[in-house]
Amino acid sequence: MAKRPADPANGNEPAARQVVPMRDFSRSLPMSLLRAREAVMRQFRPSLREHGLTEQQWRILRALAAIEAAEVTELARTAFLLGPSLSRILRDLEARNLIERKTAKADLRRSMVSISKEGVKLMASVAPSSEAIYAEITQRFGARKLAELQEMLGELEQSLAELGAGEEASAEE
Amino acid sequence: MAKRPADPANGNEPAARQVVPMRDFSRSLPMSLLRAREAVMRQFRPSLREHGLTEQQWRILRALAAIEAAEVTELARTAFLLGPSLSRILRDLEARNLIERKTAKADLRRSMVSISKEGVKLMASVAPSSEAIYAEITQRFGARKLAELQEMLGELEQSLAELGAGEEASAEE
DNA sequence: GGGAGATACTTAACATGTTAAGTGAATGCG
DNA sequence: CGCATTCACTTAACATGTTAAGTATCTCCC
Structure with a gap:
């Protein structure tokens, strides 16, 4: 193994150091989005956890609370x-009696999901602290900036929606 | 009661309809961030997949490519x-010979991780298309707007970093 | 009206996120 | 020195992300 010259600083022998030219990793858009989202969710998770809900379960309850019933x-x-x-989570939420399910009469493949009374009660117990946290975030970051940010995020989504739609040219089979 | 009046439109009986007052769900900040990130990652995943890499594995290789070696x-x-x-992924990447590990001499608890030659080769084969995709995104959304967006995301992260640090007052044990 | 294809889910299998517990090694302090 | 504490990581256990298959139902066209 006289393969490599001695390393002056330490005994290690790194295989490569910036061999592949790429942007600074920590400043990539996906990372920025990931970190920002994590920073936000970190605020909510403890409260949800106290109520025995995960982020996704909470999303589902919120979505259901605004409508009467929805197909899966x-x-x-x-x-x-x-x-x-969603299939898995609905199974669990149904077992906990937080939602209700009934198959549609007209089309037996579809099932209509709705939030139960218990689900509503749970939501009511979580909503205040959730709203308080959101208010705190809004205040810290600034309501106007927050609106701007959301606007930009929406535009980004739009830009890419067009892109991902009509092209599956390269290595599809 | 007669808790609820009959539902005129269909035979279902939803337990609630906007019973719990909350912001419009689809416009919450976490959702905006989640959707934006998904829109971005949707562009990259196929390319990574062709090379047998997941998003996280790619993140690790990228991080390692820029430095010689790092503790876990x-x-x-x-x-x-x-x-x-990370533990799991490193185990797998090591089995695929994309990274190398060696325990530090001074502190046997620490292990130094570095990318292998094979790892570098793989990165080199992925980087071009990855960069191309990033360039396409940048062009579509606008370089300036992209920079602005990243700036705001960073500020958001900052705002919340302070918040999540010094307070564990309420229901901690 | 019957069978090919499309639909609406569900299951399965594997990878990661998330929290808690476990393990071995270093540190600090009496 | 001895031992409790801390540290760096790994394992475990459970929930979700992600893709592929499976299942039942429905549609449409011959």
């Missing part, structure tokens, strides 16, 4: 969850 | 992964 697919779109995740 | 904890911070996730 529609709910997935609203709560921004993939079908399989 | 340091790497977790850089790649923004929790310890347990």
